[in-house]
Amino acid sequence: MAGDMGVAHALRGTGRFAAVFSVASAGELRALSRSGRVNPPTAFVFAPGFTEDVPGAGVAAVANGLADNGFTVVVHAFFVERGDRFGANVRITGHRRPTPELLSLLGVTERNAPPPRVLPQPAHRQGLRQPPATPPPVAPRAGGRVVAIAAAKGGVGRTSLIVNLAVHAARSLRAAGRPGRTVLVDTSIRQADVGRFLNVRSPTILDLLHAPGALSPDLVRRHLAHVPEVDLHTLLGPPEVIDADPALVGSVPYPRILALLRQMFDFVFVDTPVAEPHHTTLADLVLPAADAILVPVEPNRPTLEIVHSWLKTITMPRSSRGGGVAPEKVSLILNRARGDVGCGPKEVMDIMPGWRFAGMIPQDREWMRTVNGGRLIALNGDPELDAVLSSILWVAAEDPAFATAMRSPNGGMGRRRRILGLPVK
Ligand SMILES: Nc1ncnc2c1ncn2[C@@H]1O[C@H](COP(=O)(O)OP(=O)(O)OP(=O)(O)O)[C@@H](O)[C@H]1O
Ligand SMILES: [Mg+2]
Structure with missing residues (x-):
């Protein structure tokens, strides 16, 4: 191997x-x-x-x-x-x-x-060696899958990536006859902005924590905001920074909340705070619950080396003062990728050997435009982006809904490859 x-x-x-x-x-x-x-x-x-x-x-x-x-x-x-x-x-x-x-x-x-299971290939790989297009069987699930996004530094695209992945997942599942099976949780208590990306404001985690009664599936469900366009549910963080009382951080029963959401949904996506090593929310409350951890990295050698070192720390056993995360849960996403900066996927894997690679998102003006315009790029209907989001989701969770969506039509293939400096087929 x-x-x-x-x-x-x-x-x-x-x-x-x-x-x-x-x-x-x-x-x-x-x-x-x-x-x-x-x-x-x-x-x-x-x-x-x-x-x-x-x-x-x-x-x-x-x-x-x-x-x-x-x-x-x-x-x-x-x-x-x-x-x-x-x-x-x-x-x-x-x-x-x-x-x-x-x-x-x-x-x-x-x-x-x-x-x-036969893995369908995205359309741009057609003509290579195609496995038969038999749809993979739906595996019976004991519970939903928790997919967290985590990074050692801020501003690398965690929130916009996980929001668009959740939106794409909700849409793909709805298309597969499984509407309303996706939830997105904002655990970035101090700088919660998932609601701003999704244009929903309430209810929030504060309402849930202040609600009378024991934490139950019904109580949690009543405190989820809803994005009707794609049938995505979301548990929002505190609306204002002033509400993020430091005493609150660490007191939120995330393990219990995630366990309940896992019973109620097929997919639980989680945005996380910046993950300095030993960050309580992330290390103790979120990462142990995650089945898959997506780590966005940027094409920048010095920070890639830092991320590599951070990943080694969080995957070291707790007995060696590490985070105890199983390394096989981790997958890298090369975000803001471009073909002209001397740091493509090959360089990423050279600098960070041994980690699974989930896919690349190009440095894309449209990405920023949609964020600034209060829109969701995952709803743009761009077949190339849809294929990339599906393949990342396939890495995080081998759900047939994403395998089908990976077979995007050939039309439109090229914009992403051009930004990445790859040959346009
Ligand atoms: N692939 C991309 N192409 C262009 N712009 C991007 C891309 N990914 C992220 N951005 C931009 O980078 C900025 C930061 O993104 P985002 O808020 O998703 O990151 P974050 O890691 O959640 O940041 P924070 O530490 O503030 O929580 C946003 O303006 C976003 O539009
Ligand atoms: Mg963020």
Whole structure:
């Protein structure tokens, strides 16, 4: 497994392999293959966290070479999206690595497992190697999925991203016959602005906390604001900064509220305060409840190094003064991406090896225009943006509603690629 420790861990956990080795870079892969510890039959998986630190040994060259020599090779679709070309024997996997799907690509069928889910590819990957367009089965859910957005510094796009992801999710679920199954919670108590993005003002968390009676699903439901356009519910933060009494921070029973919302909704999206290490709201109340943590990063080398170090801290065990977050929950979003600043997805993954990559949002004037105009870019009907939001949601939660939406029409593909400096197909 090259470039994703979380997947290596998951593969090891299946017990279906004699050994699972995890390497972060081409250099490590070369050292491993020379060590004599790897015995055939061997399969290789390349994930976006792989560092291409050996000249001439980029993923395309290595994967094609291995596949030509008869090895089973699986590469993440990320490499296809960035323009790599692979021979017919290299297998491509989707944005998330559902273990059954990966096992099946590796030629292993899971014991007592349902048939592997087939991941539909976004339209711009068509013409490569398309899996059959069979809709994936709806997995029975024990409860909804909590998807939090978190960042070590402010202003990186947390709120606009999570609001638009929630809006896109609510719309996709409604289109899939599951209206009203999405809720967005603003836990950024001191600077709550989700309501400003959504143009809703009340009720808020303060109303919920002051309401008589024990915290119950009914009480929480009565304190959710509603965005009728997409049937999105939201639990807003305090409307004014002055209301965010420091005593309030930390006293909000977020774990209980999130547990109740999880029972009531399919998706619970969470905006969070700036996540300085050891921030109480985030570290103690929100992150432990999250099933997926999306981390927006900007194309800026110094801050990427800080984010890498922050992620290492929050994923270290609590016994080592870390945050105790499972690393496989974390996925990066490259936000404000552009093709002309010397820091694209490849550089991000080089600087931050080992983390899963969920997708890229370009630096987009329309993004700011919609924010400033009180509109939601997710409602613009831009098929390219819809496809990106769907693939990020697919990474955070393999829900079939997002897989279907990823099959966007071909029309309109190009604006995003142009901003990103990618070849326009
Ligand atoms: N991809 C993008 N393209 C253009 N502008 C963007 C993009 N992402 C975010 N922005 C702009 O950056 C600013 C900050 O975004 P946002 O409020 O979502 O970030 P934040 O991390 O929640 O900030 P805060 O720390 O204030 O809570 C906004 O003006 C937003 O429109
Ligand atoms: Mg914000």
